Amino acid sequence: MAKKIINQPDQCVSEAMEGFLAANREYVQVEGASAIRVREVREKPAMIVGGGSGHEPMFGYFVGENLADASVAGSVFTSPDPGSILQAAQAVERGKGLLFVYGNYSGDNMNFDMAAEMLGDMGVTVRTVRVWDDVASASKENYQDRRGIAGNVLVIKIAGAACASGLDLEEAYRVACKARDNVFSIGVGLSGATIPGEEQPIFTLSDDEMEYGLGIHGEPGVRRVKLQSADEIAEELVDKLLADSGIQTGDVVCTLVNSLGATTLLELYIINRRLAQLLQERGIHVHDMDVGTYVTSLEMAGASITLMKLDDELRGYYDMPCRSPYYKKN
Amino acid sequence: MNQLNYSQVREMLLYIAEQIIANKPLLTQVDSQIGDGDHGIGMERGMKKAAEKLRSMEEGSDVYTLFQEMGKSMLMSMGGASGVIFSTLFTGGAAGKPASAVLDSQGLCKLMEGGLLKIKERGRAQAGDKTMVDALEPAVACMKACAGSGDLCLMLDQAAQAAQEGMEATKNYQAKYGRAKSLMERALGHQDAGATSTWIIFRSMAEYVQRL
Numbered sequence: 001m002a003k004k005i006i007n008q009p010d011q012c013v014s015e016a017m018e019g020f021l022a023a024n025r026e027y028v029q030v031e032g033a034s035a036i037r038v039r040e041v042r043e044k045p046a047m048i049v050g051g052g053s054g055h056e057p058m059f060g061y062f063v064g065e066n067l068a069d070a071s072v073a074g075s076v077f078t079s080p081d082p083g084s085i086l087q088a089a090q091a092v093e094r095g096k097g098l099l100f101v102y103g104n105y106s107g108d109n110m111n112f113d114m115a116a117e118m119l120g121d122m123g124v125t126v127r128t129v130r131v132w133d134d135v136a137s138a139s140k141e142n143y144q145d146r147r148g149i150a151g152n153v154l155v156i157k158i159a160g161a162a163c164a165s166g167l168d169l170e171e172a173y174r175v176a177c178k179a180r181d182n183v184f185s186i187g188v189g190l191s192g193a194t195i196p197g198e199e200q201p202i203f204t205l206s207d208d209e210m211e212y213g214l215g216i217h218g219e220p221g222v223r224r225v226k227l228q229s230a231d232e233i234a235e236e237l238v239d240k241l242l243a244d245s246g247i248q249t250g251d252v253v254c255t256l257v258n259s260l261g262a263t264t265l266l267e268l269y270i271i272n273r274r275l276a277q278l279l280q281e282r283g284i285h286v287h288d289m290d291v292g293t294y295v296t297s298l299e300m301a302g303a304s305i306t307l308m309k310l311d312d313e314l315r316g317y318y319d320m321p322c323r324s325p326y327y328k329k330n
Numbered sequence: 331m332n333q334l335n336y337s338q339v340r341e342m343l344l345y346i347a348e349q350i351i352a353n354k355p356l357l358t359q360v361d362s363q364i365g366d367g368d369h370g371i372g373m374e375r376g377m378k379k380a381a382e383k384l385r386s387m388e389e390g391s392d393v394y395t396l397f398q399e400m401g402k403s404m405l406m407s408m409g410g411a412s413g414v415i416f417s418t419l420f421t422g423g424a425a426g427k428p429a430s431a432v433l434d435s436q437g438l439c440k441l442m443e444g445g446l447l448k449i450k451e452r453g454r455a456q457a458g459d460k461t462m463v464d465a466l467e468p469a470v471a472c473m474k475a476c477a478g479s480g481d482l483c484l485m486l487d488q489a490a491q492a493a494q495e496g497m498e499a500t501k502n503y504q505a506k507y508g509r510a511k512s513l514m515e516r517a518l519g520h521q522d523a524g525a526t527s528t529w530i531i532f533r534s535m536a537e538y539v540q541r542l
Binding site: 106107198 | 413516
């Protein structure tokens with residue numbers, strides 16, 4: 001087994017949740033489910049996020065003020081089951097409907113859809129936003145096949161703000177879709193992670209190699225090359241993002257440089273330095289830059305850059321304060 | 331062998347669970363080649379829950395509730411695409427069926443056919459997409475051809491063989507779903523893990539009825 005600080009592989013998710021709840025008293029576990037929720041539930045459209053574990057702090061730790069109301073955690077790299085999603089939904093729904101926000105993967109889609117069907121049968125309205133920001137994972141024409149990566153952070157940020165602003169479910173859903181449609185990410189992988197209890201990493205790269213577009217479950221990327229400098233990596237990632245998104249001179253963006261787990265803040269800021277230069281050179285106005293470890297793939301080394309194009313409406317929701325143990329604004 | 335009673339169906343489903351759990355290393359190994367290696371882990375988790383439930387259902391009179399409860403246990407414990415797909419294999423054709431104390435070849439054939447239809451609806455996979463449908467569809471076709479004979483042994487033996495051939499054929503396909511999809515032609519030469527589980531399920535049913 002790969003060296004990890006665990007007890008039993010199949011207890012990782014539940015034990016980590018127990019530890020999280022011990023440290024963060026404003027959250028409680030949804031009874032009988034692998035899910036956490038805010039202690040005080042408000043009267044508003046409720047927002048549920050979730051997905052496989054192993055991407056911490058996404059998704060579980062994005063529950064909080066002006067963020068999600070509950071989060072459902074599957075096993076490592078496996079979507080949660082519909083029963084857990086249903087229980088989490090029922091624990092926070094207050095008659096104003098539900099917004100599901102999660103990454104676009106077939107397992108998550110099927111399980112969340114089943115939960116939405118069950119809720120529909122009970123008379124609860126559910127709207128679903130699948131985040132598909134990874135421009136390396138499918139062509140522009142097939143954007144609905146793209147995977148969700150670090151862009152989840154920004155869509156959850158905006159959607160959470162919209163749900164908390166007094167909008168009804170349909171309006172909050174419209175804003176969340178707009179956020180999803182304006183977020184673009186791409187990453188680079190340097191070394192792979194091992195699922196707790198397994199012998200082998202989910203992918204391997206030679207000591208001197210890296211891969212553009214490598215996914216957060218080890219999905220193969222678009223191009224494997226010899227290790228490049230931080231500046232070269234930032235340049236290629238930004239080029240790809242601008243070409244795909246159509247973001248251009250005069251546009252306003254917020255940015256996110258995200259670590260996939262093992263890559264350090266020291267490295268992230270070197271990437272961010274070049275990102276800031278490149279956007280300035282192109283006359284793209286930067287509203288806000290965020291740098292941190294938000295959507296990981298266990299101990300994978302690598303990083304991603306996310307750009308979100310902002311209009312006045314999205315900027316308003318982006319600037320609203322929010323708070324969770326691992327993500328704060330203001 | 332023309333029909334199974336309630337306790338035989340229950341034993342057959344328990345045998346499927348036992349066989350899937352015993353083959354976890356094979357499923358993990360197959361899935362690690364082109365998937366994320368967790369298919370065996372999820373199937374084991376689901377089958378353990380299903381077996382637990384089935385063991386508590388000693389008394390009963392409707393064979394379809396056994397399939398329903400098996401599928402429900404898997405759905406609520408597995409997660410992942412396989413949780414939905416493999417639970418649907420057991421529940422898809424059982425939902426809404428009038429209670430029956432026995433299961434004959436026509437009944438089992440209809441059950442699996444219903445499962446296949448629901449799976450294709452939920453997963454949107456077609457034959458040739460390198461999924462469990464590649465093993466299930468030929469197995470169901472075989473059952474339909476043999477069900478008229480009334481001979482459960484013959485029908486399941488043929489279906490298991492068709493599932494195996496379907497599973498082998500997935501080596502020749504590029505994947506349309508899951509992690510293997512991004513591998514494109516690099517997925518060639520490797521069989522699909524879901525198709526492998528499907529084959530084990532049919533082989534287990536065939537083995538069980540042969541031993542009666």
